[in-house]
Amino acid sequence: MSEANKALDAIVVGAGFAGIYMLHRLRQQGLNAKVIEAGTGVGGTWYWNRYPGARCDIPSMQYSYQFSEELQQEWEWSEKYATQGEILKYAEHVVDRFGLNDGIQFNTKVASAKYLEDREMWQLSLSSGETLEARFVVMATGCLSKPNYPNIKGLNECSVPVYHTGAWPHEGVDFTGLNVGVIGTGSSAIQSSPIIAKQANSLTIFQRTPNYSIPAYNEALDPDYVKELKSRYKEYRAENWQRGFGADFDDSDQSAFEVSDDERRTEYEKRWAKGGLAFLAVYNDLVFDMKANDTAREFFKEKIAERVNDPELAEKLVPVTPIGCKRLCVDSDYYEIYNQDHVKLVDLKQTPITEIRGDTVVTSGGEYKVDAIILATGFDAMTGAITNVDIQGEGGKKLQDKWAPGPKAYLGLATAGFPNLFIVTGPGSPSVLSNMLPSIEQHVEWISDCIEYMNDNQHVAIRVDQQAEEDWVSHVNEVAQTSVYPGCNSWYMGANVEGKTRVFMPYLGVPPYVEKCEQVVAAGYEGFVLSGNG
Ligand code: NA7
Secondary structure (H helix, E strand, O other): OOHHHOEEEEEEEOOOHHHHHHHHHHHHOOOOEEEEOOOOOOOOHHHHOOOOOOEOOOOOOOOOOOOOHHHHHHOOOOEOOOEHHHHHHHHHHHHHHOOOHHHEEOOOOEEEEEEEOOOOEEEEEEOOOOEEEEEEEEEOOOOOOOEOOOOOOOOOOOOOOEEEHHHOOOOOOOOOOOEEEEEOOOHHHHHHHHHHHHHOOEEEEEEOOOOOEEEOOOOEOOHHHHHHHHOOHHHHHHHHHOOOOOOOOOOOOOOOOOOOHHHHHHHHHHHHHHOOHHHHHOOOOOOOOHHHHHHHHHHHHHHHHHHOOOHHHHHHHOOOOOEOOEOOEEEOOOHHHHHOOOEEEEEOOOOOEEEEEOOEEEEOOEEEEOOEEEEOOOEOOOOHHHHOOEEEOHHHOEHHHHHOOOOOOEOOOEOOOOOOEEEOOOEOEOHHHOOHHHHHHHHHHHHHHHHHHHHHOOEEEEEEOHHHHHHHHHHHHHHHHOOOHHHOOOHHHOOOOOOOOOOOOOOOOHHHHHHHHHHHHHOOOOOEEEEEOO
16 A cells, blocks of 8 residues: 555544544544644634634633643633634644644645445545545534635626635735625624724625624733632533533523513623623523523613614614524624714615625615625534535445435434544534533544544444434434524524525533433443444
């Protein structure tokens, strides 16, 4: 066998937080693993999303690895919510610290992965023309990594520069004096628009669906707070594993209706004053009971009205969907930009975009001449980057075909018909409904422990049992139905991508999920079939 197609123990696709930790774990086991990464550097979503104002909406003291006590003690975050740049530096630091760089092949995409049934090996074709073989494949491709490009007539032929927030130029873009159009009003638009508004001559925001946003109140981290938290970091992390979203949102165990209207109002004000995603945990039924959710919706409506001077405009910015149903956004002065004369909102529900003609965005109600267009139109979330690779499993079955009616994966970790192929934070796991970094660590550790177990017991292949997968997918849906989440056209449902089947993809509830993963292992990988000499 030539050097080019020498067999590896494992190939990891993607060098984001999942891929780099996976490489570290596999190397610790003495395995020969390699990461294939499309970008020129590590960081995954934080490598690509370099738009102005990009930052994490989970507090930085929680959005970090916990596998190394030294790392978490030594790394210093500067702000409550870390910027994209700082998170990228952190990822680079981790790679240097654990000597992982030589295990990553950059500038290379995995085009296809084929399971060779006779040899129980995976064969991967790379954009570089190389072919690699490995026993295991780990898809560490991220949940928000394949940009969603809208199907708008004339977009590809338009005469002005078009930027997608999820594929932002590394050198940055200077919008000084330009007339800028932003399409979309999700988190990326809500984070970037206040900064772009400062530079641009005019900013026109094209809104299809309004989103809820709460202030971030970002600030420099208080050294005393950091010191105190670091003194009990391990315990703090352990506590967070017991919380519904796997993050410290100061979770309440009270229902919104256990308190009087006045008390509830006071509590909402308190949470608002703190800002951030923790608002969702103000009552334990906020995302489960529509009536509880309605009380918070009314509160948000008032808050938006307070922040926007023009009542008619404020009305257009108020969502009609339940809070949390689409991911709550966390902003720094988003609504306030609408009080500036040079910022305009175009409500696409009333006047949809019909085409982009040259330098003009044309809607059914008017024409908007722009110098640049920003597509803040999100991602083909959770499955897009996986099905982007032509994955062919047993019997020549393609994953794209299997998942066309909706993704099916057992625990979000693996999928029937594709032996020895693992997914980090795949559909059916808490992933985007949790603090991503701890969830990534939990998956990476589960997968690497499984590989170690297989090696120790001379197992050659691990397969998902079809029935276990069906049962798990039904359970994911049942749990989702008890909540407000399936109640709107969110990317959790795949509803933002034209033609994508609408299925609620993440699993709601970190503690029961982790418990299930542990039970599966304790029961000898229940729901999986291990083959070989074991
Ligand atoms: P999101 O949250 O998916 O937002 C995308 C926005 O783009 C949203 O407002 C969409 O409206 C809008 N969109 C998508 N396609 C179109 C078309 N064709 N025409 C007009 N508007 C469109 O992506 P983000 O990048 O902002 O955030 C993703 C996550 O990253 C976020 O939740 C955080 O976790 C970080 P829609 O709501 O679909 O009507």
